[in-house]
Amino acid sequence: MPTVTGSFAASFSASFSTAAAFVAGATGYTGRAVVAALRTRGVETVAHIRPGSVNGAEWRARFEALGATVDESPWEPAAIVAALTTHRPTHLFALLGTTRARAKREGITAPYETVDYGLTKLLLDAASACGHGPRFIYLSALGAREGTSNPYLSVRGRLERELQASRLPFLIARPAFISGRDREESRPTERAVSLLVDAALRGLATAGLSGPQRRFASLTGRQLAEGLTALALAARDARTIADAAAIRGAIPAEQA
Ligand SMILES: NC(=O)c1ccc[n+]([C@@H]2O[C@H](COP(=O)([O-])OP(=O)(O)OC[C@H]3O[C@@H](n4cnc5c(N)ncnc54)[C@H](OP(=O)(O)O)[C@@H]3O)[C@@H](O)[C@H]2O)c1
Secondary structure, three states, X not given: OOEEOXXXXXXXHHHOOOOEEEEEOOOOHHHHHHHHHHHHOOOEEEEEOOOOOXXXXXXXXHHHHOOOEEEOOOOOHHHHHHHHHHHOOOEEEEOOOOOHHHHHHHOOOXXXXXXXXXXXXXXXXHHHHXXXXXXXXXXXXXXXXXXXXXXXXXXXXXXXXXXXXXXXXXXXXXXXXXXXXXXXXXXXXXXXXXXHHHHHHHHHHHOOOOHHHHXXXXXXXXXXXXXXXXXXXXXXXXXXXXXXXXXXXXXXXXXX
């Protein structure tokens, strides 16, 4: 797990005594579990819901029941800078993404460029502009690499490079599949492939090769949230990249 610590990051650490989190993508499979994990740890949490969300009222009630504050700022640069300036999070979680099927329903062409990259970049720019340098927790993916012909991985590689070029402290997480029977949205192909891969990795582990299972086995949203939250809060100022093994290793024993 490569770790780099920047001097700028250290320069603003002293002004924060307690953590406060802003979660973008809070309504997602990972996001909702991250909000719950943060609240369980007593972290002041803002859950961002996109304005006009069809289930907005339900999400507001769910998050407020957890003791989180709900923010529905529009996805516009000035509005997101204003939200970050108001809430002053020490930790900013970027857990955004779409699928081709969902983007088609929403009439979005170039979904990975528009949502996965576009909204995350808007958030990154806002985090850099808001003046207090929150730690940027970016949910990327295993295999993220700029320039590859796979647009899903390529936009994540680009965002990773831009995040590393920023002056913000960060945590880049690169899990393999995020999958569990508790995902409310139906994704049969993703679920079937992750179950097959997990079974193969279990077979290897039984035969004595456990490394691939630690690195490549799927994580449920709750497992990912527990590991991600633990890694994020463990350091305010670090610049860290974590693969699935590191995320899994950070899950508190009682939550594993
Ligand atoms: N699935 C995997 O196996 C896997 C593996 C590695 C990495 N990842 C990446 O990890 C991230 C989170 O995954 P996940 O499974 O938790 O995602 P998810 O359940 O699909 O949630 C995605 C979040 O992004 C928001 N979003 C989507 N389109 C939007 C739009 N047009 N405008 C504003 N917000 C929008 C959603 O809001 P609404 O609820 O309002 O739609 C939701 O909060 C994604 O980037 C994903 O690609 C996934």
